Structures are given as C-alpha cells and as structure tokens.
Amino acid sequence: MIRFSHGVATSVGRVRRVNEDSYLAVPPIYAVADGMGGHGSGDVASRLAIEALARCVELRPLFTEAVQHALEEANQVIVSRAEPPSRMGTTVAGLAGLETAGGDQLMVFNVGDSRVYRLAGERIVQLTVDHSEVQELVLAGVLTREQARTHPRRNIVTRALGSAPTVHSDHWLLPAVGGDRFLICSDGLTGELPDEVILPLLTVGGPQQSAEALVAAANDAGGRDNITAVVVDIVGDARAADDTPTLIDQPAVWPGRPADRGGWGGPAGPVPPGGQRGQPAGWPRPPEDVGLHGLGLIGPDADGFGRGNR
Ligand code: MG
Numbered sequence: 001m002i003r004f005s006h007g008v009a010t011s012v013g014r015v016r017r018v019n020e021d022s023y024l025a026v027p028p029i030y031a032v033a034d035g036m037g038g039h040g041s042g043d044v045a046s047r048l049a050i051e052a053l054a055r056c057v058e059l060r061p062l063f064t065e066a067v068q069h070a071l072e073e074a075n076q077v078i079v080s081r082a083e084p085p086s087r088m089g090t091t092v093a094g095l096a097g098l099e100t101a102g103g104d105q106l107m108v109f110n111v112g113d114s115r116v117y118r119l120a121g122e123r124i125v126q127l128t129v130d131h132s133e134v135q136e137l138v139l140a141g142v143l144t145r146e147q148a149r150t151h152p153r154r155n156i157v158t159r160a161l162g163s164a165p166t167v168h169s170d171h172w173l174l175p176a177v178g179g180d181r182f183l184i185c186s187d188g189l190t191g192e193l194p195d196e197v198i199l200p201l202l203t204v205g206g207p208q209q210s211a212e213a214l215v216a217a218a219n220d221a222g223g224r225d226n227i228t229a230v231v232v233d234i235v236g237d238a239r240a241a242d243d244t245p246t247l248i249d250q251p252a253v254w255p256g257r258p259a260d261r262g263g264w265g266g267p268a269g270p271v272p273p274g275g276q277r278g279q280p281a282g283w284p285r286p287p288e289d290v291g292l293h294g295l296g297l298i299g300p301d302a303d304g305f306g307r308g309n310r
Contacts, residue, residue, distance in 0.1 A: 002028060002097040002104045002176045003235040007208030009215040013188055014223030021186045021228040022046035024094070026057045029067070031094025032114050032228050034186040036160070041088035044081065045162050049074040049092045056096070064107050064171060067096050071111065071161065071169045078162035089162030092169075093128055094184050095232065097176060104176035106234075111169045112157045115190055117198070118174075119181040124199050127172060127182075131159035146194060154191065178236040181207070185214070188225030192218040207231035 004027040012019040020035040020042035033049040035042030052074035056066050071092065082088050091112025098105045108116045110128035113135070117124045129135065133156040134148035148154060161167055183202055190198075193214070201213045214229040 001099060002106075004028065004030075004097065005207055005233040005235050006030060007206060007211040007231045008229070009208075009211040010228040011188075011215050011219055011223065011226070013226050014219055016226055018043065019226045020046055021188070021226040022050040022090075023184075023228050023230055024050045024053050024057075025230050025232075026054065028062060028097030029053055029057050029094065030096075030182075030184055030230050030232050031092055032184045032186050032230055033090045033092040033161075034112065034114050034188075034226070034228075035088065035090040036157075037082070037088030037162075038086045041082070041086060042090070045078045045088040045090035046092075048077050048081070049090045049161050052077070053092070053094070061100070062096060062098055064096075064098065064173070067107060067109060068169060068171065071109070072167060075161045075167040076165070079165060082162065087162065089160035091157060091160055091186070094230075095182055098173075105173050106176050106182075107171055107173055109169050109171040111167060112160045114186050115184070117183040117185075117202070119183070119199075119202050122199075124183070124195055124202060126195075127174075129170065130157075131170075132157050149191065149194065155187070176234050178234050180234045181210075182232045182234075183214070184230040184232070186226060186228045188223075188227035189214060189218045189229055191225060192221040192223070192227070197221075202231065207233050 006025050008023060008025045010019060010021055010023060018040070022033045022035065022043070024031045031050060031053050033046035035044070035046030037045055049071070052070040053067070056062060056070050059066055078088060078090065091114040093110035093112070093114035093116050095116055096107045096109070098107055108127045110116065111131060113130040113132045115130065116127045118127055132154070134143060134151045134154045136158070137143040138145055138148050143151060159168070181202065183198070197217060198214065201217055202210055204210060204213065211229040211231040215227045218227045
C-alpha cells in the first residue's frame, strides 16, 4: 500500500482578481488544473477536470485506464458546457498511486503546461512534457529552457481539456519509492521561478511548508498568474528504484502486464479484473476536500482561449 503525505498552497497571485486554478489532493490522486476561457469560464473548466478525477479516488484497484477515462470524460463535459463562440478549457497534471500485482506504481499524467516534478537527490526533474508552443521550440533546439520560461508566447498551449472533441493525455509509470517527493504545479509557479529557485524550496521542511514556501516565492517574484503547488511525499517502504519513467502513449495498461519499457505506443492490455475499463455507474462522489477556486476571468486573456493560460 502506498502511503502519501501532502501539502497544498494556492494563491490568486498579485495581478489577477480570481483564482482559476483548481486542485485535488486526496490519496491516491493528486492533480492541478489551470483553467482558461472567456467570461469567467476558466474556473468552471478546471473544476470539471478536478471533479472527474475525484470520482476515481475511491476506486480499488485503481487503473491507468480509469484516470484516462476521467480525463476524457472531463474533456467531453467541458466541450459540451462551452457556449459558442466562447470557449473554455483547462490544463491538468498530476499523479495517481496504483497498487498493482507488479508492485506499487505512480502514474504521472498531463495535458497542457501544468507540470509534475520529481525531487531526485540534489536536483529536480520535470517528469511531464508541456504541451505548449515554446516546448516545441525547446525540443527543436530553437529556445533554451530558460528562454522558454520568459518567452512572449510561453502561454500558448497546444493541448488542453476542452479544446477538441477528443483529447490525448500523456502518462508515465514509475515505481512508488518511499522518500520520494513530487511537485505538481500550475504555470503561475514555474513562470515566476526557475528550477534553481524551486529546488531549495522543495527540499526544506514538510510538504505543507514546502508548498507554502513555493507559492510565497512565486508571489514575491511577481505573482502575475494564479499559483498552485501540491507537494506529495511517498512515505516509507523504500525499495530499489528504476528511475526511468515509461511513457505510455496508449490508455490501456493494467496491472499484471509489465509496462511497455520500449517507450511510445504500448499496445492495449486486456480488460482488467472487475471490468473497470470504462467508468461504471455509481462511482463515488467527489470527496469534500477538493480544492476549488475561481469565479471569473480577469486579465488580458479574457477572449483568448489558448492564449489565456497565464
Ligand atoms: Mg496559469
């Protein structure tokens, strides 16, 4: 059984008047969603994403498919709720604890430019790959990572829940190792703080202290966007770690079948025991302590879907 300890901090920042970030911090699922859209709909989109994930919290066993299905369902709901020509969308990034026959694993997932980092000794490693214009320029060698962080087009996401009738989320599987710490955050944090500033703040104190320190530092650095940080510790029962996350490009991987270590495009696995490939009726209600923030959209991106992620 994976045991978690977590801390959460969120802030509207120093410029916006409404916080459109939402988060989920209920074991075994932790996530941050950063909403965008006109007429105050960004908060609705991020809340819908978090509510969909929250319905997975009590599933045992929890499979990657259930999480992916939740994201697909959230996408469809967000698309259907938008009132043309206004659109809304949200990023989402997070991790989910999976207790599989092959051992305890963590599923790291994202759509958009919210991020998941792993604290690895003396450094932090970004586990997710942003779906953004500047990320593509980084991969092409046009921009450095630091240049991308401050680039004028840094806020343009290339993938989001709500942007198309179907969504493709990325996810990775890695072993759950006692002592590991993870950070899930919106771009209001990473836009203000470079990795070398995030690192020491992520290493000091317990997860709540760390989350609060990170958000405070992002506010001190400008606070130009909503800021959310979820810090998650894996408690105890350390075992040998394979540090290499595996990108699973297809939704169907279930316990008992080793993840495709070959990287992209693992084939679909069989329907898991209990038949939880889809979302069964009567899933548990969202827990009470889901963090939901934001009532409207303030700022220059009011009509800028796809440009409004900051
Ligand atoms: Mg943002």
